[in-house]
Amino acid sequence: MPEQRPPAGIDPRSGFCAATRTFHSLRSSATLPPDSLPATAAAYAFSLLSSPLPGRPALVDAATGIAVSYPSFLAAVRSLAGGLWSALGVRPGDVALVVSPSRLEVPVLDFALMSIGAAVSPANPASTADEFAHMVALSRPAVAFAVPEVAAKLPRSLRCVVIGSDEYTRLSSAGGASPPPPVAVKQSDTAAVLYSSGTTGRVKAVAVAHRNLIALICAHRENREKMAKEAAEAGEQPLPPTVTLFPLPLFHVFGFMMLLRSVAMGETAVLMERFDFGAALRAIERYRVTLLPAAPPVLVAMIKSEEARRRDLSSLLVIGIGGAPLGREVAERFAAVFPNIELVQGYGLTESSGSVASTVGPEETKAYGSVGKLASHMEAKIVDPATGEALGPGQRGELWVRGPVIMKGYVGDDEATAATMNSEGWLKTGDLCYFNEDGFLYIVDRLKELIKYKGYQVPPAELEHILNSHPDILDAAVIPYPDEDVGQLPMAFIVRKPGSKLTEQQVMDHVAKLVAPYKKVRRVAFVSAIPKSPAGKILRRELIQQAVSMGASKL
Structure with missing residues (x-):
């Protein structure tokens, strides 16, 4: 997005204001609707669609090729919304847990819920019963929608509608005769409750407002319009309609946001139930995919893949990298x-x-x-974690951000909200960062210490708690071990009890039966002691250096 001339006092290169010690976005400011205008994110997205509706599919199932047109998608959303309202009694403010792989039903359900003012709460279907119980305790959903293989893992006290069941089919068609009444939903109302891991190792429930999602849509729209204008002025051919492949799950913030963007922009979303590299390459070729959101390990796989060279990937114009910074070599x-x-x-x-x-x-x-420059309407500070002093370009500190996309807070955890957001609306990211003189943001380290495995966030503290519950383990620490294929592997350092014959495989099996598959410990090393600071904090950096120097064999 082109940059605009900043106000006086703001450095036109870095966006830094020395007076306020704040970095400002230099992107063109997307026009946001007035705060006072009642609107759901779903209604706003639909309001941007062309008339007549786009002739391309809204959704495509990558495995089967089944496509859903925009007229069919909107009709399905309205019909299901009516069923949710009249037959199930879902009302504005209700939270609905949605647990499913990325199937064609999920976008319809998400938009139907948001359109009547209910909050979508998408969760990972690979979660365990204990993990679901914790999520439900936080977000307190009125109802759950789950695929059959997951429904049994949800708390029995929670009303559950099985996706694909006769009951769900009746709901989906019930609204045709009785559409829901118009509802006045404030932009400040909660549109979604997303689950995020934190430093404590327990999942937190993030309340995202309709305003947050509308601001994201506006930024994407502004970006697209500017790019189209520049292409026209340069005499270039207009870009083809965007076809996005979704190898990333719709319960993750990246997937959830990209789906909303795709619908609002009248684009096509090609859904994969689970990521498979070969299937992704075939889908790019078959559906002429133009945009692929991915983590850096996908690029590494493409570089190494003979199949990637054989396939016709000529339609692919952009890969959007998230989850970790992209290194120069890759x-x-x-x-x-x-x-x-x-x-x-x-x-x-x-x-x-x-x-x-x-x-x-x-x-x-x-x-x-x-990771680029600040997005439209965003402000940032780099804060010294020790002194609280706001720092300038080239200096490292914790990144704080503020803007219209920042969450309302953590549901059911006022203490965590107060620790993460201050009274002026600044979100403390927990990431050690700096801006250079040109306004580019660099992520130096994860203060939050989360392990990034295939784009998933794995909290070490949660795994350490599980490991320390084993009778043969005296002490344990979990660190991220760098891996070119998946980003980072959870690696455990274990202090065994004297005389214990505990094996690496037994350690991994102990964790595997208690967590979702992406959280499993993948490497184990036995040590005599875990290095800690005088305050008892695990010195993970020492363990990471030790692990890399050991060059532990891949397990």
Whole structure:
């Protein structure tokens, strides 16, 4: 998105204001609807669609090729919304847990719920019964919608409608005769409750307002219009309609936000139930995919893949990178193999509803290691964790961000909300960062210490708690072990009780039976003691250095 001339006192290169010690976005400001205007994110997205509706599919199932047109999608949303209201009694303010892989029913359900003022709460179907119980205790849903294989893991006290059942089919068709009445939903009302891991290792429930999602849609729309205008002025051919492949789950903030964007922009979303690299390549070729959201390990796989070279990937114009910064070596290796695919780097959190910063255009992408520049309407501070002092360009500290995309707070956890957001609306990200003199943001380290496994967040503290519950384990620490294919592997350092014959496999099995598959410990090392600070804090950096120097064999 083009940059605008900043107000006096703001450095036009970095966006830094020395007087307020604040970094400001230099992107063009997207026009937001007035705060006072009642609107749901679903209604706002639909209001942007062309008339007549786009002739391309809204949704496509990658495995079967089944497509849903925009007229059919809108009709299905309205019919299900009527059924939810009249037959199930769902009302504005109710929370609905949605537990399903990325199937065609999920976008219909998500938009139907938001359209009547209910809050969508998408959860990972791989979660355990204990994890679901914790989520339900936080968000207190009025009803759950789950695929058959997951329904049995949900608390029995929670009303559950099985997706695909006769009851669900009746709900889906009930609204045709009795559509829901118009509801006046404030933009400040909760649109979604998303689950995010924190430093304590327990999942938190993030309340995202309709306003947050509308601001994201506006930024995407502004970006698209500017790019189309620039292409026309340069005499270039207009870009083809965007077809996005969704290898990322719709319960993750990245997938949830990208789906909303795709519908609002009148684009096509190609859904994969689960990520499979070969299937993704085939889908890109079959459906002429133009946009692929992915984590850096997907780029590494493409570089190494013979099949990626054989397939016709000529339609693919952009890969949007999230989850971790993209290194120079991988970016240059990728460009050598796929010179016509633009890489867009971004940074966001569940607590920011999506993107806080991103690169725009091929020149910005060359700022290797950076996650780009602040998005429209965003402000940031770099704060010294020890002194609380706001720092300038080139100085490292905790990133604080503020803007219209920042969450309302954590549901059911006022203490965590107060610790994460201050009274002035600043969100403390827990990430150690800096801005350079040109306003590019760099993520140095994860203060929150989350392990990034295939884009999933794995909290070490949760795994340590489980490990320390084992009778043969005296002490334990879990660290991220760098891995080119998946990003980071959870690795456990274990202090065994004297005389114990506990094996690496037994340690991994102990954890595996208690957590979702992506949280499993993948490497184990036995040590005599866990290095800790005088205050008892695990010195993870020492363990990471030790692990890398050990070069532990892949398990």
